[in-house]
Amino acid sequence: MILKILVVDDERLNLKVAEAYLKNMSGEFEVILCQNPLEVEKLVVENDIDIVLLDIIMPIMNGTEVIEQLRKNHYLNDVQIIILTALSDAETFKVCFDKGADDFLKKPIDVNELQARLKAAIKTRNNAKILKKMYQRLKEQNLELKELNKVIKEAQFYMIQKEKLASIGELAAGVAHEINNPLGYVGSNIETMNNFAEKIKQVVDVYRKSFAGLEQLETQNKEGQAYFTNVHDAERKFKFNFVMDELNSIMKDSGEGIERISKIVQTLKNFARTGAENETAYSNLNSTVEEALLIVKNEAKYTIDIETHLEEVPEMECNSGQLGQVILNILVNAIQAIKAQNRSDRGHITIMTGSAENSVFLKILDDGPGIPEEVLGKIFDPFFTTKDVGQGTGLGLSISHDIIVNKHNGMITAGNNPDGGAWFYITIPLKKEGTDCL
Ligand SMILES: Nc1ncnc2c1ncn2[C@@H]1O[C@H](COP(=O)(O)OP(=O)(O)OP(=O)(O)O)[C@@H](O)[C@H]1O
Numbered sequence: 001m002i003l004k005i006l007v008v009d010d011e012r013l014n015l016k017v018a019e020a021y022l023k024n025m026s027g028e029f030e031v032i033l034c035q036n037p038l039e040v041e042k043l044v045v046e047n048d049i050d051i052v053l054l055d056i057i058m059p060i061m062n063g064t065e066v067i068e069q070l071r072k073n074h075y076l077n078d079v080q081i082i083i084l085t086a087l088s089d090a091e092t093f094k095v096c097f098d099k100g101a102d103d104f105l106k107k108p109i110d111v112n113e114l115q116a117r118l119k120a121a122i123k124t125r126n127n128a129k130i131l132k133k134m135y136q137r138l139k140e141q142n143l144e145l146k147e148l149n150k151v152i153k154e155a156q157f158y159m160i161q162k163e164k165l166a167s168i169g170e171l172a173a174g175v176a177h178e179i180n181n182p183l184g185y186v187g188s189n190i191e192t193m194n195n196f197a198e199k200i201k202q203v204v205d206v207y208r209k210s211f212a213g214l215e216q217l218e219t220q221n222k223e224g225q226a227y228f229t230n231v232h233d234a235e236r237k238f239k240f241n242f243v244m245d246e247l248n249s250i251m252k253d254s255g256e257g258i259e260r261i262s263k264i265v266q267t268l269k270n271f272a273r274t275g276a277e278n279e280t281a282y283s284n285l286n287s288t289v290e291e292a293l294l295i296v297k298n299e300a301k302y303t304i305d306i307e308t309h310l311e312e313v314p315e316m317e318c319n320s321g322q323l324g325q326v327i328l329n330i331l332v333n334a335i336q337a338i339k340a341q342n343r344s345d346r347g348h349i350t351i352m353t354g355s356a357e358n359s360v361f362l363k364i365l366d367d368g369p370g371i372p373e374e375v376l377g378k379i380f381d382p383f384f385t386t387k388d389v390g391q392g393t394g395l396g397l398s399i400s401h402d403i404i405v406n407k408h409n410g411m412i413t414a415g416n417n418p419d420g421g422a423w424f425y426i427t428i429p430l431k432k433e434g435t436d437c438l
Pocket residue numbers: 329333334337366368369370371379384385386387391392393394395396397398422
């Protein structure tokens with residue numbers, strides 16, 4: 001490698017002598033001469049100079065100022081500066097070295113000394129160059145590592161998300177399966193009991209009519225009257241009229257209860273089927289809202305009123321299990337936020353749906369504490385949570401964001417209502433061309 005040496009001296013003769021010495025020395029150098037110290041920095045940069053032989057006493061700008069100027073430019077930090085001076089003044093040496101000179105040569109120049117100093121400067125310069133290259137390589141590798149780390153984090157997020165969805169799905173499927181069997185026979189038994197109750201009522205009717213007839217016939221028979229009294233007493237004691245009246249409505253309520261449980265089980269089964277998969281089908285957003293509500297209703301019933309304004313919306317191509325997840329996440333967050341307030345009045349959540357030309361929208365508002373402005377920008381980040389350890393993983397909204405934005409080509413935003421509480425707004429196009437769900 002040819003090294004470039006810049007010799008700076010205001011005396012032309014000195015420059016020529018130095019040039020002659022350098023040219024006679026072994027080693028490959030390119031020598032550039034400079035009589036004007038004001039041009040040193042420019043020459044060093046333009047020619048990529050390795051070593052500067054610098055005179056100290058010069059009229060326009062002295063050597064110490066040149067050193068200062070070069071060292072200010074951090075790209076020139078490792079350019080080797082050897083000062084050339086006839087001075088024996090120790091203070092000037094000190095200033096030169098303080099400013100960043102690397103070595104010195106006394107004038108008049110001694111060839112052997114020049115050779116020795118240059119050798120040391122070349123070695124240092126070469127080492128600096130190697131170090132610079134290694135540093136550059138390290139920087140590049142660091143960048144590569146950072147990129148890799150990002151990819152690993154993303155992969156980890158998707159794995160956790162998949163696992164979370166899959167485990168919710170599995171749980172739902174397990175619960176649904178366990179409940180489904182007993183539900184089947186309890187349901188059919190209730191139906192049979194309803195039929196039996198009807199029959200019992202009709203027979204009791206006949207008994208009662210016959211009993212009343214007999215009672216009329218036997219008014220004079222004292223012994224017989226005691227039997228009738230016993231029956232009347234027993235009916236009164238056990239509120240038989242009330243029991244007979246209530247039987248029907250109890251059976252009706254039980255039947256409705258069983259129907260509701262069946263619906264919930266069906267909803268859980270739907271979640272299990274579509275929650276973890278990338279299936280899409282035409283479905284109605286309002287039904288998905290109703291299904292999600294069935295699941296959270298119980299969580300909310302003692303403390304929060306949930307109001308719905310569901311406008312008629314067109315069917316859309318989507319993964320309703322995944323959309324149900326999103327609605328659930330938002331509702332659960334709202335319920336948790338309201339409950340955390342420990343307030344005396346009931347909380348309020350409003351769910352609205354509607355449609356525009358090519359999309360449907362869903363708005364969920366709550367009257368909880370709202371989302372602090374400083375965290376509003378982070379709530380969709382994976383693992384961001386303000387909840388205590390073990391209470392929130394901080395994945396609910398990031399999964400929701402992924403489902404809406406990446407899987408359904410939609411949009412999800414959040415903010416705070418002027419009179420308190422948070423809102424979430426989602427829009428989804430009716431057709432999802434170009435999404436990774438299809
Ligand atoms: N309705 C809301 N009101 C107030 N803060 C909310 C509301 N919804 C979300 N947040 C804030 O956003 C954060 C992130 O919510 P996200 O659902 O992603 O995670 P999480 O609820 O903390 O945990 P996870 O859902 O995984 O159990 C919450 O910790 C909370 O600070």
